[in-house]
Amino acid sequence: MPSRAPASVPSRILVPLIVACALFMEHLDSTVLATSLPAIAADMGVSPIDLKLALTSYLLSLAVFIPVSGWMADRLGARLVFRGAIVLFAFGSLLAGLSSSMGEIVAARIVQGIGGAMMAPVGRLVILRLVPKSELVGSLAWLTIPALIGPVLGPPVGGFITTWFSWRWIFWINLPIAALGLVLATLYIPDVRAEERTPFDGLGFLLSGVGLAALVAGSATLGIDMIPKLWSVGLLAGGATAFGFYVAHARRMAHPILDLGLFRSRTFRVSVLGGSLFRIGVGAAPFLLPLLFQVGFGLSAFQSGMLTFASALGALAMKFAAKPILRLFGFRAVLVGNAALAAGFMTLPAWFSAETPASLILAALLIGGFFRSLQFTAINALGYADVDSAHMSRATSLASVAQQVSLALGVTVAASLLEAQLAWSGAETLTAGDFPLAFVAIGVISAAAILLFARLTPSDGMEVSGHRLPSPDPVTDARDRD
Numbered sequence: 001m002p003s004r005a006p007a008s009v010p011s012r013i014l015v016p017l018i019v020a021c022a023l024f025m026e027h028l029d030s031t032v033l034a035t036s037l038p039a040i041a042a043d044m045g046v047s048p049i050d051l052k053l054a055l056t057s058y059l060l061s062l063a064v065f066i067p068v069s070g071w072m073a074d075r076l077g078a079r080l081v082f083r084g085a086i087v088l089f090a091f092g093s094l095l096a097g098l099s100s101s102m103g104e105i106v107a108a109r110i111v112q113g114i115g116g117a118m119m120a121p122v123g124r125l126v127i128l129r130l131v132p133k134s135e136l137v138g139s140l141a142w143l144t145i146p147a148l149i150g151p152v153l154g155p156p157v158g159g160f161i162t163t164w165f166s167w168r169w170i171f172w173i174n175l176p177i178a179a180l181g182l183v184l185a186t187l188y189i190p191d192v193r194a195e196e197r198t199p200f201d202g203l204g205f206l207l208s209g210v211g212l213a214a215l216v217a218g219s220a221t222l223g224i225d226m227i228p229k230l231w232s233v234g235l236l237a238g239g240a241t242a243f244g245f246y247v248a249h250a251r252r253m254a255h256p257i258l259d260l261g262l263f264r265s266r267t268f269r270v271s272v273l274g275g276s277l278f279r280i281g282v283g284a285a286p287f288l289l290p291l292l293f294q295v296g297f298g299l300s301a302f303q304s305g306m307l308t309f310a311s312a313l314g315a316l317a318m319k320f321a322a323k324p325i326l327r328l329f330g331f332r333a334v335l336v337g338n339a340a341l342a343a344g345f346m347t348l349p350a351w352f353s354a355e356t357p358a359s360l361i362l363a364a365l366l367i368g369g370f371f372r373s374l375q376f377t378a379i380n381a382l383g384y385a386d387v388d389s390a391h392m393s394r395a396t397s398l399a400s401v402a403q404q405v406s407l408a409l410g411v412t413v414a415a416s417l418l419e420a421q422l423a424w425s426g427a428e429t430l431t432a433g434d435f436p437l438a439f440v441a442i443g444v445i446s447a448a449a450i451l452l453f454a455r456l457t458p459s460d461g462m463e464v465s466g467h468r469l470p471s472p473d474p475v476t477d478a479r480d481r482d
Helices: 011-044 052-076 078-097 102-130 133-164 174-188 202-221 229-252 260-264 266-296 301-318 322-351 358-383 389-425 436-447
Strands: none
Touching: 011 052, 011 078, 011 102, 011 133, 011 174, 011 266, 011 301, 052 078, 052 102, 052 202, 052 266, 052 389, 078 102, 078 174, 102 389, 133 301, 202 229, 202 389, 229 260, 260 266, 260 389, 266 301, 266 322, 266 358, 266 389, 266 436, 301 358, 322 358, 322 436, 358 389, 389 436
């Protein structure tokens, strides 16, 4: 029998909050690491740009193992998989804090990523199967509120720990959070399983895993001295080939590990593809901002964290406004208009200098965080608007893989732009003048998602958003039948 939540707290609120406990740990970990990268790089004797591998290796591990999470939850039960994921993430955190070289911290981050790959998608799957679509936006907002506290606390906490203690504690603080999440999951997470058990697509997992791993690893190692450049190019070519074989394989399978047939739904297709393009820019910002403030402006890790936390604070404030905004305007108008606003704020740090008032920086990051978070909420909710319960686990797996790959590409794009700027200037170390190109570029990339969001119709996702058109439209858009 599944454990039941107390009657005084609805499941649509309690379960998202418990899942968010895991997301809090995951997001806290990534934001404190981004703030501490310069200090870790100095301690290990490597370039801060090279240490991007500590970020991309985690995202790579997520992308490879997320497809397994949906199948494991359907077969073994969501509660067991969710608890196991928390334990594995905590073990990876312990190893990361004990690391003494870049190779060791990258390996530990891969272990963390395997746990994270099952933690967030499985938790989200529980919510999607428990909550009616009419309440989905509100429930997802409850899910993200505690998860957003992690990014709010992460930069100042990470900066404080790194400045006055040791960066190793930024990983070890995950351990008590994991213990709390494990207890709550045991008590209240229902043991959700699929009604129909599907066979495991072993060959598909191998082809997709090799393809995604090689593509992300190849792009991440370009421009650094860890492996020869020819090897990086070979990884990219091999990854593209393996993933091409996977596409051919998936077409012949009834239950592929990544169901590409979901892209036949316009709302899912636009959400994943447009969201991925938007996230490339967003994934770059947490990597660039701490480097700009610490390496470019000479601030301490704590001073940097006290600035960058404003983005997450703005995102937290938005969660209370997402549902009424979507109900008033609908998905298409919000995604198109808000993408332009969010992308514009991503470019603003290109004009920051060491003399820019802290209040102005805080305001820009705060407002930018608000618009980015609104975009994420709309993208996530739209993606499942037309997905039935039988395909929900596959949809969460595919969407989560795309999300992690795009975030990893964001870090890679940002680091590559900085490396190109260094090569152009002939300098050996970063200065504040090396960052403007990167910030403008990521804003342009995110803004390009508007071309995909514009393909939606005003009626798309109305069941989820609660938006209603002013009057019936007698003309049926041909795209509605896609």
